[in-house]
Amino acid sequence: MITFDGVTKRYAGGTVAVDDLGLEVPTGEITVFVGPSGCGKTTSLRMINRMVDPTGGRVLLDGVDVTTIDPPTLRRGIGYVIQQAGLFPHRKVVDNVATVPRLLGWERRRARARAMELLERVGLDAALADRYPFQLSGGQQQRVGVARALAADPPVLLMDEPFSAVDPVVRASLQDELLRLQAELRKTIVFVTHDIDEAIKLGDRVAVLRVGGRLAQLDAPARLLAEPADDFVREFLGRDRGIRLLSFVPSGDLPLRTDLTVPVSTTASARGTAEPWLALVDDGGRPLGWIAPRSLPDSGTPADVRPEPYGTFVRGRDPLRSVLDAALLSPSGHAIAVDESGRVEGVVTREALDAALARATGDARG
Amino acid sequence: MNWLIEFLGDPANWTGADGVPARLLEHLEFAGLSLLLAMAVAVPLGLWIGHTGRGALLVVLSANAARALPTLGLLVLIVLLMGVGTIVPVLIPLVALAVPPILVNAYEGVRGVDPELRDAAYGMGLRGRQVLFGVLVPVALPLILLGLRTAAIQVVATATVAAYVGLGGLGRYVIDGLATQDYPRAVGGAVLVAGLALAVQGLFAILSRISVSPGVSRRPGIR
Ligand SMILES: Nc1ncnc2c1ncn2[C@@H]1O[C@H](COP(=O)(O)OP(=O)(O)OP(=O)(O)O)[C@@H](O)[C@H]1O
Ligand SMILES: [Mg+2]
Secondary structure, X not given: OEEEEEEEEEOOOOOEEEEEEEEEEOOOOEEEEEOOOOOOHHHHHHOOOOOOOXXXXXXXXXXXXXXXXXXXXXXXXXXEEOOOOOOXXXXXXXXXXXXXHHHOOOOHHHHHHHHHHHHHHOOOOHHHHHOOHHHOOHHHHHHHHHHHHHOOOOOEEEEEOOOOOOOHHHHHHHHHXXXXXXXXXXXXXXXXXXXXHHHHHHOOEEEEEEOOOEEEEEEOHHHHHHOOOOHHHHHHHXXXXXXXXXXXXXXXXXXXXXXXXXXXXXXXXXXXOOOOOEEEEOOOOOEEEEEOHHHOOOOOOHHHOOOEOOOEEEOOOOEHHHHHHHHHOOOOOOEEEEOOOOOEEEEEOHHHHHHHHHHHHXXXXX | OHHHHHHHOOHXXXXXXXXXXXXXXXXXXXXXXXXXXXXXXXXHHHHHHHHHOOOHHHHHHHHHHHHHXXXXXXXXXXXXXXXXXXXXXXXXXXXXXXHHHHHHHHHHHHHOOOHHHHHHHHHOOOOHHHHHHHHHHHHHHHHHHHHHHHHHHHHHHXXXXXXXXXOOOOHHHHHHHHHOOOHHHHHHHHHHHHHHHHHHHHHHHHXXXXXXXXXXXXXXXXX
């Protein structure tokens, strides 16, 4: 656990970057520091590994004041990832990753073997190991940066806007990768970003800082969205808080109707039903779209009509937000539930979704 | 061209104390010694100033002084003060000539390394020396070598002044040739000096090829 105990940092010029910050970063969780530019996120982060020393208060690492620990020794036990990756240009990728194990006195072969293992862990091809950093894309460099920080298996990881210099698609995949890694490794991670969506996606808890380095709110993302502490936080969170909140509501307990699907190969018996819409399913169980039984021809099969557009969600995996999205994409207003392999499990009706939405917003309010 | 062939083609110019091999060796002795001395002072100093940021003014002063330094004047002055007999009077102005480019480039090279990179190095737990020698120097090496090369070429070219004060080296041919109106000899000497400077250039090209990481020089052709 990392504890900020009344921490203040006043720089030589007189700027107070962090003002009486008190918070706890729980072991094994991702805590995100978020806030506008210049609010003291980087300064706060760097007081943990003594790249900056506080001018007041204490930063404790598992109860020990970090300023009592020799900085290089402290830092070798804390992974550090920065925006431009900061890879050593003169060393091959594998040797970059092996840096801290080597500093800790591991012999070369063992350090390299460990580095190779980590490259694989962060999703990099082993063939990249012998390249130099300039021969990698920005996203690949960032992955190497993460691998390097993890190489000596430190319990704590500090990340300062690690994904902000890559394009949105790569950023999303790096975020997913981090969450996947964290599910395995359970590190104590402090993650700095100015992107509130990134904070909400990654954080177990999110600390919103305001300029002048004061803590505005520290809460789980759902709580933050549901109950911003004040106007500053509300404004910082931005629009669509209600919709974004639905990202935290599971879809597993939604009632499914299995009588609203019709296989494409059956005859037009579907016309008999009173339902205005049916989900058309191919022979492999995959969705084709919505059809209105009334519009079916007197003879022939459903294959003869052009199905209307549809949306799907993976039940149990995707949140309620995805269900709402799927429903909005369909003229029927219903969402098609599929399993992980894409086969239709059933339909969540608009009525069932409405009930779930009503419950969700109620829950989020506490 | 004819003069050159006349001078270099004469077997008498290739033997004895005034032969090309002997003069070349003397020349290399002045230049090499001066360069080594200058390196011993300027490389550590430049690295240290670049790394710590302390004493940067010294670098600026030395760079400016270098531009104003009259090598020949300095040489004559030292000879007047110390007399001839040893090669020390020649070494002093040559060292003074070689120090500034080495110092300035070592300093600029280290100081110019991306601050993010320096930050990352400290952040991972490298100590000051490890940051300097493990990261800053390898990354600054092209510039450090550039300073050495510049100094080496200047020293090789300028070591001709040794002849003015009665010492040897390739400058002898130029001075003696001009004095006796033996132009083939003067031109031959000048061409030898130029050739030596080119050889130095080539030597440094090989040296940087060997010592600079492909990741820094971004040489194509590696995977
Ligand atoms: N070394 C320094 N010397 C003086 N002032 C500094 C120094 N580093 C940061 N500051 C000031 O402290 C304040 C907080 O800076 P900090 O880098 O912690 O902000 P940040 O939240 O990380 O901002 P950004 O999102 O832009 O990275 C700013 O006003 C900045 O100008
Ligand atoms: Mg910052």
